[in-house]
Amino acid sequence: MLIEQPPRIYRQLFPGTFWRIPAPSGEPKNVYLTFDDGPIPEMTPWILETLDKYRIKATFFCVGENVQKYPVLYSKLLEKGHRVGNHTFNHLQGILCRSNNYIRNIAEASKYIDSDLFRPPHGHMRFPQLFRLRKLFRIIMWDVVTRDYSPYMTANDIFNNIKKYTRNGSIIVFHDSLKAAGRIEEALPKAIEWLQKEGYRFSIFD
Numbered sequence: 081m082l083i084e085q086p087p088r089i090y091r092q093l094f095p096g097t098f099w100r101i102p103a104p105s106g107e108p109k110n111v112y113l114t115f116d117d118g119p120i121p122e123m124t125p126w127i128l129e130t131l132d133k134y135r136i137k138a139t140f141f142c143v144g145e146n147v148q149k150y151p152v153l154y155s156k157l158l159e160k161g162h163r164v165g166n167h168t169f170n171h172l173q174g175i176l177c178r179s180n181n182y183i184r185n186i187a188e189a190s191k192y193i194d195s196d197l198f199r200p201p202h203g204h205m206r207f208p209q210l211f212r213l214r215k216l217f218r219i220i221m222w223d224v225v226t227r228d229y230s231p232y233m234t235a236n237d238i239f240n241n242i243k244k245y246t247r248n249g250s251i252i253v254f255h256d257s258l259k260a261a262g263r264i265e266e267a268l269p270k271a272i273e274w275l276q277k278e279g280y281r282f283s284i285f286d
Contacts, residue, residue, distance in 0.1 A: 083225055084225050084226075085224055085225075085245045086099070086221075086223075094205070094210055094221065096210075096214045096219070097221050098218065098219065098220050098221060099221045099223050099251065100223040100249040100250055100251060101249045101251065102247075102249030103249065108279060109249075109281070110280060110281045110282070110283045111249070111250045111281075111282060112250070112252065112283050112285065113136065113138040113139070113252055113254070113282055114139045114141060114220070114254070115138060115139070115140045115255060116141045116167060116201075117146075118142060118143070118146055118153075118255075118256035118257065119140065119150055119157060120146055120150065120257065120258070121150060123257060123258065123261060124140075124153055127256050130268055130272075131162070132160070134272050136282040137163070137284045138163070139164070140157050140163070140164050140165070140256065141167040141197070142157075142189075142192075142193050143169070143170060143189070144166070144167075144189030144192050144193060145169055147193055148192050154193075163284040164195050164197070165195050165197030165220060165285075166186055166190055166193045166198045166199075166217065167199055168182075168185050168186055169186070169188040170185070172185045173201050173202050173204050174200055174209045175205065179206055179208045179212070182205075182206075182209050183212060186213070196216075196217055196218055197217060197218055198213060198220070199219070199222075200219070203221055203222070222253045223247070223250040223251045223252070224246055224250050224251070224253065225241075226238045226241050226252065226253060226267070226271075227241060228259075228263050229259040229260055231259075234263065235263045235266035235270075236267075238263055238267035238271070239266075239274070242267075242275070243274060246280070252271075
């Protein structure tokens with residue numbers, strides 16, 4: 081559970097960030113479906129087709145160098161009405177580098193990704209990085225990590241994580257990356273259908 085749903089004490093290390101956004105009382109419960117690390121031609125088009133099939137919108141946290149390589153694919157995300165966010169230029173972990181270098185890397189990604197949303201790779205940031213980035217972005221973390229990237233997980237394991245941990249307002253993380261291939265193709269449609277059956281509405285960030 082420490083991975084799939086970060087505990088409150090960990091969330092408190094990053095004040096001013098968003099982990100979960102419940103719908104107001106009396107409204108249908110909602111979830112935020114998000115995808116990290118793309119766009120790439122091997123995975124993102126299939127995800128877009130799947131989202132189209134179920135008529136839902138999602139948020140894609142894009143890596144700048146992928147957008148640079150595949151601008152047409154990035155444009156398709158926007159054309160289809162999905163939300164995008166900055167995920168650094170080359171999936172850089174803030175805790176492993178100097179703050180100025182990290183901020184420059186994110187600024188480089190912003191040349192290709194026009195968004196006020198940011199998600200730090202692996203959820204790691206130094207405090208000076210957090211305080212500076214909060215002035216520039218809404219920092220979107222997560223409430224449920226599907227772990228679709230793990231070779232030790234099956235599609236059914238991923239689906240079970242969704243069923244076990246999702247709640248009103250959950251920000252759910254899947255990945256449009258090669259690491260998720262072979263599992264997400266089965267897990268994502270099952271997860272969407274289960275969420276719809278449970279009465280969840282799919283939201284994107286305003």
